[in-house]
Amino acid sequence: MEKKSADFILRNAANIVVYPFPYRGKGTVPSWQIEEIPNASLAAKDGIITWIGSTAELEKNVKIQPDAEIYDAEGLIALPAFVDSHTHLVYGGNRADEFEMRVSGASYLDIHAKGGGILNSTRAVQNMTIEELFNGAAERIERLMLSGVTTVEIKSGYGLDLKNEIKMLETIQMLQEAFDIRIVPTFMGAHAIPADRAGDPEKFIDEFCNEWIPAVAEKKLAVFNDVFTEKSVFSVEQSRKILEAGLKYGLKPKIHADEVNVIGAVDLAVEVEAVSADHLLKTEEAGIEKMKGSGVIPTLLPGTSTFLMEKRHANARKMIEAGLPVAIASDHNPGSCQFLEANLIQSFAMLQLKMTAAEALIAGTLHAAYAVGLGDKTGSLEVGKAADIALYNLSSYKEIAYKAGCNCLYDLFCDGVALGI
Numbered sequence: 001m002e003k004k005s006a007d008f009i010l011r012n013a014a015n016i017v018v019y020p021f022p023y024r025g026k027g028t029v030p031s032w033q034i035e036e037i038p039n040a041s042l043a044a045k046d047g048i049i050t051w052i053g054s055t056a057e058l059e060k061n062v063k064i065q066p067d068a069e070i071y072d073a074e075g076l077i078a079l080p081a082f083v084d085s086h087t088h089l090v091y092g093g094n095r096a097d098e099f100e101m102r103v104s105g106a107s108y109l110d111i112h113a114k115g116g117g118i119l120n121s122t123r124a125v126q127n128m129t130i131e132e133l134f135n136g137a138a139e140r141i142e143r144l145m146l147s148g149v150t151t152v153e154i155k156s157g158y159g160l161d162l163k164n165e166i167k168m169l170e171t172i173q174m175l176q177e178a179f180d181i182r183i184v185p186t187f188m189g190a191h192a193i194p195a196d197r198a199g200d201p202e203k204f205i206d207e208f209c210n211e212w213i214p215a216v217a218e219k220k221l222a223v224f225n226d227v228f229t230e231k232s233v234f235s236v237e238q239s240r241k242i243l244e245a246g247l248k249y250g251l252k253p254k255i256h257a258d259e260v261n262v263i264g265a266v267d268l269a270v271e272v273e274a275v276s277a278d279h280l281l282k283t284e285e286a287g288i289e290k291m292k293g294s295g296v297i298p299t300l301l302p303g304t305s306t307f308l309m310e311k312r313h314a315n316a317r318k319m320i321e322a323g324l325p326v327a328i329a330s331d332h333n334p335g336s337c338q339f340l341e342a343n344l345i346q347s348f349a350m351l352q353l354k355m356t357a358a359e360a361l362i363a364g365t366l367h368a369a370y371a372v373g374l375g376d377k378t379g380s381l382e383v384g385k386a387a388d389i390a391l392y393n394l395s396s397y398k399e400i401a402y403k404a405g406c407n408c409l410y411d412l413f414c415d416g417v418a419l420g421i
């Protein structure tokens with residue numbers, strides 16, 4: 001067999017975590033199986049993995065270029081880097097007062113209805129410069145990277161007028177240029193009805209579809225179009241209009257679905273072939289049935305249900321039993337979830353969603369990569385995918401979630417390049 005050429009070698013790892021039967025997208029079945037290859041090495045060329053196997057087999061299988069970068073991972077374990085497929089990490093101000101109000105009994109939607117919540121953060125963002133927005137978000141991205149994340153989705157949605165939505169999306173573009181990780185931009189102008197448009201929401205939605213969406217698409221500032229489908233926010237009919245308008249301009253649909261009330265958002269996600277339906281806190285059997293075989297990635301956000309002090313969390317067990325490719329993400333935002341680090345979200349996936357360590361890991365890497373349309377590029381360590389690798393000073397991947405709140409990341413690579421963590 002011809003030897004694989006390599007310009008990057010990670011050698012001597014205590015083990016490398018691979019997924020022997022990875023989910024491959026719509027029409028395929030997810031597997032929750034993990035294999036830890038002991039005493040393993042990995043080779044890559046131009047940032048793409050060309051070989052993974054036992055270190056003893058390395059020289060026999062790989063042609064190491066003379067100028068290749070060799071990384072000695074002795075004593076470390078290598079995992080696919082994490083993917084945070086749902087964040088609102090560009091924002092300003094803070095909502096510590098609302099947090100206290102919620103702890104004292106006020107509900108998230110009541111605060112929203114009284115002009116707080118998303119509209120509170122919108123007032124802050126509208127008064128900030130792009131540099132101020134960038135600086136706050138950059139700090140959060142650094143925290144994410146320190147927790148092993150090399151792919152992050154970021155939503156707009158605190159501008160809520162065209163000028164400020166563009167400002168948020170341009171901030172995300174600046175972040176893309178500043179960081180050597182994958183940043184996926186999502187337009188979420190449909191996060192709330194702006195305060196001054198509440199009198200005529202239908203007129204607002206027409207303007208949104210006819211002016212905002214084309215402007216965002218023309219500037220190529222977003223890949224996805226997300227909407228908060230919820231009682232007293234956007235109805236199913238309004239959400240459909242918004243997502244279909246986005247589709248006409250090449251923006252792929254995502255939906256905040258069943259976070260507080262079940263109003264048909266999952267049905268809509270399946271109907272418009274959304275890339276993901278997120279939250280699903282209240283989703284019951286009917287919604288789970290609906291998603292079977294649809295290709296929609298059910299994305300669960302256990303940090304949010306914890307931060308909102310929900311009595312019950314999303315029904316991950318039923319979804320996994322139903323054969324759905326469950327993903328998990330942080331949903332970091334100023335109101336409903338301040339948790340951010342990937343290792344912490346792994347712990348919540350186990351503690352709140354009752355996922356196994358293997359399920360949490362696959363949900364936060366491979367399935368999350370599918371939730372941002374990058375399932376064929378990242379999210380698992382396999383030949384043909386990017387060398388996006390998180391190295392840990394641990395003996396097993398199971399310790400990541402277990403050591404709750406303790407981050408044992410040792411090093412991080414995106415496209416085979418060390419990020420200097």
Ligand code: NIG
Nearest residue numbers: 117118228331333334335336
């Ligand atoms: O995903 N639910 C809507 N959006 C965010 C919260 C935004 C906010 O409260 O600022 C979420 O939970």
Ligand code: FE
Nearest residue numbers: 086088256331
């Ligand atoms: Fe969200």
